[in-house]
Amino acid sequence: MRLFEAIIDANHRAVAGDKEAGLHPADFADELPVIALTCVDPRLNAIFPNALALPAEEFIWLRNAGNIITGPLSSTMRSLALACAVKGGKEIAIIGHTDCQICKTTAMQLLDKLQALGVDRHQLPENLNEFFGMFGSERQNVIKACDIVRHSPLIGPKIPVHGFLVDIETGKLEWIVNGYEAWQTLPDTSEAIKGAGPMTKELGSFAAFNLGEMKFPEAKIGELATKTEDWLSQKVEKLEMAIPGTPETKAAVAQEVVEYAKKHWPQPPVVPPKIPLPPPIRPKIIPTRGRR
Ligand SMILES: [Zn+2]
Known part of the structure; x- marks a missing residue:
């Protein structure tokens, strides 16, 4: 015990x-x-x-x-x-x-x-x-x-x-x-980064830090899972802004991280x-x- x-x-x-x-x-x-x-x-x-x-x-x-x-x-x-x-x-x-x-x-x-x-x-x-x-x-x-x-x-x-x-x-x-x-x-954010693909990995702790800083949505426990997807979608834009690179790179990396997080969210x-x-x-x- x-x-x-x-x-x-x-x-x-x-x-x-x-x-x-x-x-x-x-x-x-x-x-x-x-x-x-x-x-x-x-x-x-x-x-x-x-x-x-x-x-x-x-x-x-x-x-x-x-x-x-x-x-x-x-x-x-x-x-x-x-x-x-x-x-x-x-x-x-x-x-x-x-x-x-x-x-x-x-x-x-x-x-x-x-x-x-x-x-x-x-x-x-x-x-x-x-x-x-x-x-x-x-x-x-x-x-x-x-x-x-x-x-x-x-x-x-x-x-x-x-x-x-x-x-x-x-x-x-x-x-x-x-x-x-x-x-x-x-899923910790560094795992999300690791699992998200080579391009994302290069961003390392910078992107992990910014993802971790985002606030989780306020919701009742029962609503948590359903709200997670909406919340993640809304945050794509913010994540893109936090990542350095061209607009195409930003969008691709943000989407990779979000897809991974959706799959592994508790x-x-x-x-x-x-x-x-x-x-x-x-x-x-x-x-x-x-x-x-
Ligand atoms: Zn109190």
């Missing part, structure tokens, strides 16, 4: 009332510490890291409002990269939560709130949704964040990137993106049905035995 399989098992057992549920961190020494990105919501202070049954020293905690990743090279991405490279984080978990107030705030409401604080509209970018990375679905926000982190050039392929949604009332975790599976099945994750939720949990951290 891998680390997050054991964590989910302990979490679900604890939520179901099993007072013995927990895990031995020493059994997972090679997979710890974990890096978690969560929202800044203060209600999470009481939930982590105990909902993961991890001791505090094995839990590297990054927070921002809405657990939003705005791009593959964003400030939060750089912190994740440093947390892996310098602090030795072995796995990344993007953990959204239910009842997120960032999710519930519209661009108009945000503008009103900022203006009430004396922020001048003229000092703000035109598109507040895009600038702040606002979102309409906590689940979709986690999936999108995982996608960006997985494809970021700052995170190596050895780091699993998981996505979870935690119930703010109970601490129950829902595993939305399984990083153990995802990194084998998600299916949306299966989301388990929601089950009735028991009272708040505190999974037990079992003392380490002969830590390596």
Whole structure:
């Protein structure tokens, strides 16, 4: 059993009332510490890291409002990269939560709130949704964040990137993106480039970077697959602009990459049905035995 399989098992057992549920961190020494990105919501202070049954020293905690990743090279991405490279984080978990107030705030409401604080509209970018990375679905926000982190050039392929949604009332975790599976099945953009043909290969990381930077479409999980094709078609033009060369070369390369991506794009994750939720949990951290 891998680390997050054991964590989910302990979490679900604890939520179901099993007072013995927990895990031995020493059994997972090679997979710890974990890096978690969560929202800044203060209600999470009481939930982590105990909902993961991890001791505090094995839990590297990054927070921002809405657990939003705005791009593959964003400030939060750089912190994740440093947390892996310098602090030795072995796995990344993007953990959204239910009842997120960032999710519930519209661009108009945000503008009103900022203006009430004396922020001048003229000092703000035109598109507040895009600038702040606002979102309409906590689940979709986690999936999108995982996608960006997985494809970021700052995170190596050895780091699993998981996505979870935690119930703010109970601490129950829902595993939305399984990083153990995802990194084998998600097409990374460099693979798309490799598989797309000799002309595209020559463009190397330049085209890969630009493709990776494009934002995945906002859609409900069920709509994801059908919207992917539309989204890719719309992005051909943007991709062409990003690639150097003659107009013919640009178009040919863009089309090759898009065709490859269409073929290899992942299916949306299966989301388990929601089950009735028991009272708040505190999974037990079992003392380490002969830590390596
Ligand atoms: Zn939140």
